[in-house]
Amino acid sequence: xxxxxxxxxxLRAPLVVEFPFTRSLGPVQSAFLTGLRERVVLGVRTSxxxxxxxxxxxxxVTAEEIxxxxxxxxxxxxxxxxxxxxxxxxxPLATSFAWVxxxxxxxxxAILHALDAxxxxxxxxxxxxxxxxxxxxxxxxxxxACFEPHDGPASEGAAPHDGRFAxxxxxxxxxxxxxxxxxxxxxxxxxxxxxxxxxxxxxRCPSCHKVYVPPRGACPTCGVATTDHVEVGPAGxxxxxxxxxxxxxxxxxxxxxxxxxxxxxGADLALHGRIGGIPYDQVRMGLRVEPVWTEGGRxxxxxxxxxxxxxxxxxxxxxx
Amino acid sequence: xxxxxxYARDVAVVAFAQSDHRRRSxxxxxxxxxxxxxxxxxxxxxxxxxxIGFTCSGSxxxxxxxxxxxxxxxxxxGAWPPISESHVEMDGAWALYEAWVKIQTGEADTxxxxxxxxxxxxxxxxxxxxxxxxxxLAPLWPDSVALAALQAQALIDAGETDExxxxxxxxxxxAAAGANPHAQLRGDAVAPGDYQVRPLRTGDCPPIGDxxxxxxxxxxxxxxxxxxxxxxxxxxxxxxxxHGLGLRDLTDSPSTRIAAEHAGxxxxxxxxAELHAPFSSQEVVLRKALRLDGEGVAxxxxxxxxxxxxxxxxxxxxxxxxxxxxxxGESDRAVAHATSGxxxxxxxVAVLEGEPA
Numbered sequence: 001x002x003x004x005x006x007x008x009x010x011l012r013a014p015l016v017v018e019f020p021f022t023r024s025l026g027p028v029q030s031a032f033l034t035g036l037r038e039r040v041v042l043g044v045r046t047s048x049x050x051x052x053x054x055x056x057x058x059x060x061v062t063a064e065e066i067x068x069x070x071x072x073x074x075x076x077x078x079x080x081x082x083x084x085x086x087x088x089x090x091x092p093l094a095t096s097f098a099w100v101x102x103x104x105x106x107x108x109x110a111i112l113h114a115l116d117a118x119x120x121x122x123x124x125x126x127x128x129x130x131x132x133x134x135x136x137x138x139x140x141x142x143x144x145a146c147f148e149p150h151d152g153p154a155s156e157g158a159a160p161h162d163g164r165f166a167x168x169x170x171x172x173x174x175x176x177x178x179x180x181x182x183x184x185x186x187x188x189x190x191x192x193x194x195x196x197x198x199x200x201x202x203x204r205c206p207s208c209h210k211v212y213v214p215p216r217g218a219c220p221t222c223g224v225a226t227t228d229h230v231e232v233g234p235a236g237x238x239x240x241x242x243x244x245x246x247x248x249x250x251x252x253x254x255x256x257x258x259x260x261x262x263x264x265x266g267a268d269l270a271l272h273g274r275i276g277g278i279p280y281d282q283v284r285m286g287l288r289v290e291p292v293w294t295e296g297g298r299x300x301x302x303x304x305x306x307x308x309x310x311x312x313x314x315x316x317x318x319x320x
Numbered sequence: 321x322x323x324x325x326x327y328a329r330d331v332a333v334v335a336f337a338q339s340d341h342r343r344r345s346x347x348x349x350x351x352x353x354x355x356x357x358x359x360x361x362x363x364x365x366x367x368x369x370x371x372i373g374f375t376c377s378g379s380x381x382x383x384x385x386x387x388x389x390x391x392x393x394x395x396x397x398g399a400w401p402p403i404s405e406s407h408v409e410m411d412g413a414w415a416l417y418e419a420w421v422k423i424q425t426g427e428a429d430t431x432x433x434x435x436x437x438x439x440x441x442x443x444x445x446x447x448x449x450x451x452x453x454x455x456x457l458a459p460l461w462p463d464s465v466a467l468a469a470l471q472a473q474a475l476i477d478a479g480e481t482d483e484x485x486x487x488x489x490x491x492x493x494x495a496a497a498g499a500n501p502h503a504q505l506r507g508d509a510v511a512p513g514d515y516q517v518r519p520l521r522t523g524d525c526p527p528i529g530d531x532x533x534x535x536x537x538x539x540x541x542x543x544x545x546x547x548x549x550x551x552x553x554x555x556x557x558x559x560x561x562x563h564g565l566g567l568r569d570l571t572d573s574p575s576t577r578i579a580a581e582h583a584g585x586x587x588x589x590x591x592x593a594e595l596h597a598p599f600s601s602q603e604v605v606l607r608k609a610l611r612l613d614g615e616g617v618a619x620x621x622x623x624x625x626x627x628x629x630x631x632x633x634x635x636x637x638x639x640x641x642x643x644x645x646x647x648x649g650e651s652d653r654a655v656a657h658a659t660s661g662x663x664x665x666x667x668x669v670a671v672l673e674g675e676p677a
Contacts, residue, residue: 010346015385112462172455179442180441180442185352218395221400
């Protein structure tokens with residue numbers, strides 16, 4: 001998080017979500033994508049004789065399983081198009097191109113891809129195109145680099161194909177990255193800014209008067225906005241806890257350690273925190289703790305015992 | 321009650337509220353954006369949060385960039401003590417459908433339906449590519465405008481419209497939105513503009529923005545008690561088409577047509593049509609599927625999605641706007657439509673009727 005210039009300006013920070021989903025392919029998609037690696041385009045024939053490219057595993061009309069693979073041409077006809085003057089990141093071509101639906105020779109349905117053409121005046125519905133193969137092919141839809149204009153003759157119609165290739169691909173890694181600018185909103189911005197000053201600030205519900213920390217701007221019981229800022233803590237009471245025995249990746253904390261719910265004094269909701277400064281097997285419900293801040297830290301690193309007597313169970317039982 | 325009833329129970333939209341839709345709302349978390357709308361819609365019925373029989377919401381984690389993001393907004397509905405609640409990772413129109421089914425089963429008499437979307441944190445054109453088939457489409461990152469443009473060109477090639485016709489749809493929508501204080505683009509603010517993805521220009525595309533909406537549904541006598549003129553849902557249905565764009569005739573929307581037939585749209589004339597057509601070209605397709613080219617039908621009097629398109633809420637808003645016209649006595653029989661997915665892949669159609677005065 002970067003800090004805001006002054007309230008009420010809200011905090012903003014980059015948030016990157018990346019996921020390399022590993023997806024398995026069924027027999028039809030495996031044959032199709034492996035075929036692309038081998039510069040062969042396969043389709044599938046439905047029970048009424050239509051050839052679908054790209055192939056699907058189930059007939060969209062009858063829901064019948066279809067496995068009758070056929071080879072179609074690598075040339076085809078544009079059925080509709082759209083000129084993309086400003087390609088976006090990760091799209092097939094970095095320079096202006098046309099998105100096209102192409103019905104390959106021998107197919108009855110169309111495949112979506114990019115068409116490399118000098119400009120929109122060079123593209124029209126009905127124009128003839130052919131596949132331009134990627135130099136490096138791995139068994140993915142991007143093995144087709146794009147389509148390109150083509151003046152030559154049409155390919156033959158669909159021919160039977162057994163769909164067998166040496167070293168068939170059985171899965172793809174569908175990598176994706178999305179970039180966001182995250183803003184936590186008014187309420188959590190105030191909370192985070194206060195933490196920077198080593199203060200913990202909650203918000204009070206105007207209806208039930210409970211103090212929520214961390215505040216999220218709403219009382220979950222009353223469904224109304226929480227607005228009054230209330231400083232809570234710094235000390236609090238362990239309401240419940242667990243002993244963690246599994247070391248988390250990228251977390252530099254020796255196991256076992258204790259993770260606890262801590263009801264800060266003046267708060268009506270317990271927050272989470274790690275307990276330190278005491279052997280893990282001596283942590284208990286009712287233990288009085290206080291935050292320990294590290295240099296430059298934006299939140300307490302952990303909580304340690306204050307040395308006070310334990311709190312009475314009745315004092316915190318509603319907060320467990 | 322409705323003159324003809326095809327369902328076990330008569331269910332009506334009894335209240336509708338929406339936020340002002342804006343390009344950005346950084347200062348608000350999702351729950352902070354949703355809560356005022358929830359309060360408004362409950363205030364209109366006099367119901368308290370704890371009196372609602374069922375709550376259902378629609379939103380998308382991909383817009384927020386966070387898993388289970390919808391759980392945060394539950395604070396705004398008073399989810400403690402525990403309530404009967406559900407969520408769809410879709411437009412709120414489908415949340416409304418689930419709530420309607422819940423009432424039909426007799427398990428609830430009232431339902432709160434809300435939906436919201438903040439597109440401002442990310443690039444919604446890129447984000448929406450993640451709803452596409454992950455094997456053949458998503459790796460190419462064809463964005464939502466590009467896919468709509470393919471459909472627009474197919475319509476132009478088929479002689480069903482031209483660029484001037486598309487521009488007129490955008491202009492008419494934003495002019496109508498001049499009377500809608502919640503709309504993001506109003507009046508004559510948007511010229512046809514430059515090509516985004518040809519043949520679609522800026523004016524053919526929806527604004528990107530943040531917003532929320534909520535409705536309250538109620539059954540039978542409860543609806544009468546809560547609303548002077550309930551908007552009875554006399555028909556509702558939704559249909560989906562194959563995900564492969566190359567398998568479909570992009571100039572037509574058979575799913576909309578079938579949903580409309582099942583919802584009874586064609587049984588009698590409608591005077592209002594609220595269509596969820598984020599792109600001008602999609603209104604051409606929907607008008608054909610819903611047979612809306614006759615006189616006497618106000619199409620998107622709110623301005624429609626071309627004036628405000630908060631993702632996951634714009635479809636619910638169509639139902640809400642249609643219902644609000646019935647509440648106000650400006651409509652007697654309205655059709656509301658919501659869509660989801662690329663090029664009108666999924667379509668929901670509802671018929672709303674007000675009783676004769």
